Amino acid sequence: MYEELGIKKEVVDLVNKCSDSLKEEFSKIDELCDYNSLRVLSSFHKFGVSEACFNSTTGYGYNDFGRDTIEKIFADIFSCEDALVRSQFISGSHALTVCLFGLLRPGDLLLSICGKPYDTLDEVIGIVPNNSSLQSFGVKYDQIDLVNDDFDYEAIKEFITKNKVKVIEIQRSKGYSTRKSLTIEKVEKVINFIKSIDSNIIIMVDNCYCEFVNRVEPVSIGADVMVGSLIKNLGGGIAPNGAYIAGRHDLVELCAERLTLPGEGREVGPSLGINKQILQGLFMAPSVVSSALKTAVLTSKVLESLGYDVEPRYNDERADIVQNIIFRDPNLLVEFTRGIQEASPIDSNALVEASDMPGYTDKVIMAAGAFTQGSSIELSCDGPIRSPYIAYMQGGLTYNYGKLGLMSAVNKIIK
Numbered sequence: 001m002y003e004e005l006g007i008k009k010e011v012v013d014l015v016n017k018c019s020d021s022l023k024e025e026f027s028k029i030d031e032l033c034d035y036n037s038l039r040v041l042s043s044f045h046k047f048g049v050s051e052a053c054f055n056s057t058t059g060y061g062y063n064d065f066g067r068d069t070i071e072k073i074f075a076d077i078f079s080c081e082d083a084l085v086r087s088q089f090i091s092g093s094h095a096l097t098v099c100l101f102g103l104l105r106p107g108d109l110l111l112s113i114c115g116k117p118y119d120t121l122d123e124v125i126g127i128v129p130n131n132s133s134l135q136s137f138g139v140k141y142d143q144i145d146l147v148n149d150d151f152d153y154e155a156i157k158e159f160i161t162k163n164k165v166k167v168i169e170i171q172r173s174k175g176y177s178t179r180k181s182l183t184i185e186k187v188e189k190v191i192n193f194i195k196s197i198d199s200n201i202i203i204m205v206d207n208c209y210c211e212f213v214n215r216v217e218p219v220s221i222g223a224d225v226m227v228g229s230l231i232k233n234l235g236g237g238i239a240p241n242g243a244y245i246a247g248r249h250d251l252v253e254l255c256a257e258r259l260t261l262p263g264e265g266r267e268v269g270p271s272l273g274i275n276k277q278i279l280q281g282l283f284m285a286p287s288v289v290s291s292a293l294k295t296a297v298l299t300s301k302v303l304e305s306l307g308y309d310v311e312p313r314y315n316d317e318r319a320d321i322v323q324n325i326i327f328r329d330p331n332l333l334v335e336f337t338r339g340i341q342e343a344s345p346i347d348s349n350a351l352v353e354a355s356d357m358p359g360y361t362d363k364v365i366m367a368a369g370a371f372t373q374g375s376s377i378e379l380s381c382d383g384p385i386r387s388p389y390i391a392y393m394q395g396g397l398t399y400n401y402g403k404l405g406l407m408s409a410v411n412k413i414i415k
Contacts (some may be wrong), residue, residue: 036286061270079220089243092229102258107140118175152296236284295402339409344369
């Protein structure tokens with residue numbers, strides 16, 4: 001039956017053999033899915049989600065009952081004081097930008113303690129000059145690189161002892177770097193360390209790709225605020241856009257007034273009929289994240305068996321849904337990505353090419369045949385055309401579709 005996709009029998013046999021060997025890893029993912037599903041369902045019951053929550057508002061968006069209920073549910077699931085969940089956020093990067101501009105003032109210092117943040121924040125911060133950047137408004141920036149994929153505690157202590165830092169940014173997922181993503185245990189340890197030195201520093205966590213990969217989230221273990229996208233994990237492949245900011249009430253309020261306007265903040269912002277999709281996406285999210293994790297684990301097992309370096313390995317503890325395959329060959333990166341595109345439900349006949357993209361300094365190859373543009377909880381694969389030519393694969397609305405996508409990609413590179 002795989003002939004319709006042109007997949008060789010040897011590829012099918014290899015993928016199925018690897019899948020059969022992963023029962024222990026998949027069982028752990030199923031247990032995690034059960035736990036997070038209970039968290040979501042309990043919160044729906046706690047706040048009495050009803051059909052009335054699906055009603056839409058327009059214009060200013062005053063008194064949007066469904067929108068306000070959604071934000072209570074997000075705060076409850078994250079075990080924090082408050083959450084801002086809006087379709088007015090265009091992306092996770094947009095929500096991060098709103099958060100940074102909401103928390104920082106001219107003369108303040110922003111410190112990243114995991115090296116340079118994701119490429120799309122370069123012009124936001126001012127690493128790449130931009131007249132609308134934080135630096136153009138007088139916000140200072142510095143960074144401390146990781147050491148052996150962990151925080152440099154000595155450097156952090158020295159820096160925050162000698163400098164008045166307003167916000168520390170932690171990006172859990174690796175982005176387009178070669179480092180490992182940061183586990184929740186590592187994040188909790190460094191948060192406690194920072195707070196023991198200066199409890200006034202605001203710790204902001206970029207939690208994109210990481211939600212429901214663990215049993216707890218950063219704001220429940222000490223972070224002051226965290227940010228994520230609804231076209232990644234928590235949208236469940238159903239939310240058509242949007243993002244969230246969650247954490248301390250006073251900080252979320254500042255961000256709300258930056259998203260809309262001072263004095264009105266979260267009171268405005270029409271839902272425009274999106275409430276049902278956000279709620280349904282959140283309801284499905286534990287299961288969809290489970291499928292994405294299984295797809296990533298299988299990908300790691302298969303590509304490692306073919307002799308490629310992968311990160312993480314199939315049995316490693318995972319911090320996010322992203323799977324790296326280090327090809328060290330631009331042609332292999334391109335062909336693998338094309339294989340993912342060919343197995344996509346949308347635009348499967350498109351021949352993807354590396355090209356310039358807004359917010360990136362290198363050409364990027366991207367397979368994203370998704371129902372929602374840019375949705376990386378749907379099976380996608382991308383990477384910059386730069387050494388060591390890493391494919392960053394993530395997503396999979398169901399494990400079955402994820403496995404088919406993997407077969408298609410391997411079929412393009414197998415000798």
